[in-house]
Amino acid sequence: MSEENLKTTYNMFYKKFSGDNIHNERIKQSITNGLLGLALLMDVFTDIGLNFKEATGYSSKDIETALKTSVIKELLEDNTKSKSVVDITLETFSRMAANGELTRDADYDCVKDSDGDKVLRLNYTVFYDRFLKYCKDHNLDIEVLTLGSFKKQLSKMNYCKFYNKPTCFHVANTYNGTKKTFRAAVLVVDKLKNNNIDADFMVD
Structure with missing residues (x-):
């Protein structure tokens, strides 16, 4: 050939x-x-x-x-739909939140938006370096993307409403209610669940 x-x-x-x-x-x-x-x-x-x-x-x-x-x-443990690297990354974010590595209202929150959708908002551009360190410190055997690659792939997922939406979050390590606008991902919770993504700690 x-x-x-x-x-x-x-x-x-x-x-x-x-x-x-x-x-x-x-x-x-x-x-x-x-x-x-x-x-x-x-x-x-x-x-x-x-x-x-x-x-x-x-x-x-x-x-x-x-x-x-x-x-x-x-390889897929009898699941006909494999999880993408983005799906697995989101599940890792949720484990970080459960372990106290991410802070609600500063790194993420869960709200109902103007369309009536329950959405998970991720301030991921701020905490992505912590995610990379978390993967290294815990020796996680997962594929890890650069922030730029993660943004690009996240934007294509069916559960991603926005990947770069200006969103207000509390500033971490401040206790005076200070908020700033960050570029955040906005993910539809029902679609996350339909894709069998375990982000329960962040959305409950």
């Missing part, structure tokens, strides 16, 4: 999962690499004059289905 055909085949397999319910990029890439390896193996069978299905008893479709089933069972 030529280099050009290799790239085309890889992109074809990857696009099959772009609209799939598997959202974790590393998992999608692993499946794609597996299918690419299968395509190369089938080329070898063709080159030596063998029929892959007759020789192995399996079609390429059988193997593709088995691969996806195995990924869902072993």
Whole structure:
């Protein structure tokens, strides 16, 4: 298979999962690499004059289905929808809040907005460095994005109403009611729950 055909085949397999319910990029890439390896193996069978299905008893479709089933069972713990790096980051924010690492009304709050939606507002540009330190100090085995990458990916999530909305929060470590305007994320709580994101400590 030529280099050009290799790239085309890889992109074809990857696009099959772009609209799939598997959202974790590393998992999608692993499946794609597996299918690419299968395509190369089938080329070898063709080159030596063998029929892959007759020789192995399996079609390429059988193997593709088995691969996806195995990924869902072993890597996603039988959940058909994997959590994205943004979902996992939000769950980590919630654990930080539960552990006293984030402060309600200064780092986050939960209110009903003008549309009547219950929303979680995150002052994340202020506490993101603390999140990075928290991950390092607790040796968390999760993918960590830069602040810029997190903003970009968060803005694309279906539960994100705004990712950069001017919002008033109390200034941390002050006790005189001082408030300032920060750029905050505004997330719809019902949609967070629909996506099975555990942010209960911050939204209850």
